[in-house]
Amino acid sequence: MSQYIPTLDYYSNGLPLVCTMYASSECYFGVNLNPLCKPCDVAYTLIPSMAYFEFLPVCRNNGISNSIAIPRSLNEKEQQELVDLVDVKLGQEYELVVTTYAGLYRYRVGDVLRVAGFKNKAPQFNFVCRKNVVLSIDTDKTDEVQLQNAVKNAVSHLMPFDARLTEYTSYADTTTVPGHYVLYWEISQNGTIPIPPSVFEDCCLTIEESLDTVYRQNRVFEAIGPLEIKIVDAGTFDKLMDYAISLGASINQYKTPRCVKFAPIVELLNSRVVSSFFSPKCPKWTTPGLKQWSNVID
Incomplete structure (x- = not known):
């Protein structure tokens, strides 16, 4: 919370x-x-x-x-x-x-x-x-704490536009080759200045830079694809809650899942996407005894 x-x-x-x-x-x-x-x-x-x-x-x-x-x-x-x-x-x-x-x-x-x-x-x-909140594509394992800290670092890019992250969840998309992390963001904005696509791309990269060395190594060697942020319509996570309750979830114990895998939920989220953005480059990765690998593939 x-x-x-x-x-x-x-x-x-x-x-x-x-x-x-x-x-x-x-x-x-x-x-x-x-x-x-x-x-x-x-x-x-x-x-x-x-x-x-x-x-x-x-x-x-x-x-x-x-x-x-x-x-x-x-x-x-x-x-x-x-x-x-x-x-x-x-x-x-x-x-x-x-x-x-x-x-x-x-x-x-x-x-x-x-x-x-x-x-x-x-x-x-x-x-x-x-214990069950995790994203994994290859040898990486990103838990709830790592994901929350990464998102917290990324949303600082929204502050100049008087915008905030209302809700989010994540999904390990293995339908692409290679697979990649997808984050669904619901944004609330009080300011009138539109948020440029480059800001969301910076958010993607900041999240990747905040994840652990195993994830970043996999990104550099293309075992994992660029992280994607999908912006969804306002009210999307309310609809997600309604759907969970319709399946028998308790309304007084419901919490937004930080990671989703159930196909109907992913379909619901994808149906509400208004725009999507990818990380523009690989995150930095270093290993003892070797020079820094950054943007090697690029």
Whole structure:
């Protein structure tokens, strides 16, 4: 939800944004003992009596699982890797696993958490991302955090035109050769100056420059095609929400997916595209012992 913080700050005129608790439909997990802290500093203290909590270590170097559906059960190897609440390590990231009073046994919630500290002996966690949000074409794996940071860097190009990003999602398009990342952007503009195509091209390149070295290496060697931004009509993401609800999604728990793979959703988004733009060149990529590879193909 960090994308919405600048908008909330703008309309609330500096009022504090309070994040009180961490919970899901499975059970309540923990509370924020410092509710007036900045959203970027929020850490939730897990309450041991809410459920039996276990943690599956996450290796960030290997990326986040690229499955569209989160596997809810653990295999035998993963069960052996589980860490108890009292044994988590500061700074380590874990996938949350719960056993609840309602009968769920070692159920994977699908959230990735980072140990931020301790209150007495109770660990405190930052919410990092959902485990199933990922873009991947080749050997690259771009998770929700990387994507959000890249988009945040790119939207700065819109500020001179009094425009802001209302909503976005992404799609790994493998119908092209090579495949490429597609970002669907819904833009709100208060200014009257049209946004030149070159600005959106700069946004594309900024996103690519913000992604990790594996992605940039694949781009330089043409294993991945230029990133594409598709601008969609106002109200597109409202229609996306309506479609999800028509399929049975809960309206009070709906969140805009940051990555889409379901064909009807991609078709809906493509039907609302008003313009599209591609990255004008390859991002910079360096490797130890070799000169910088930048725009080699160009």
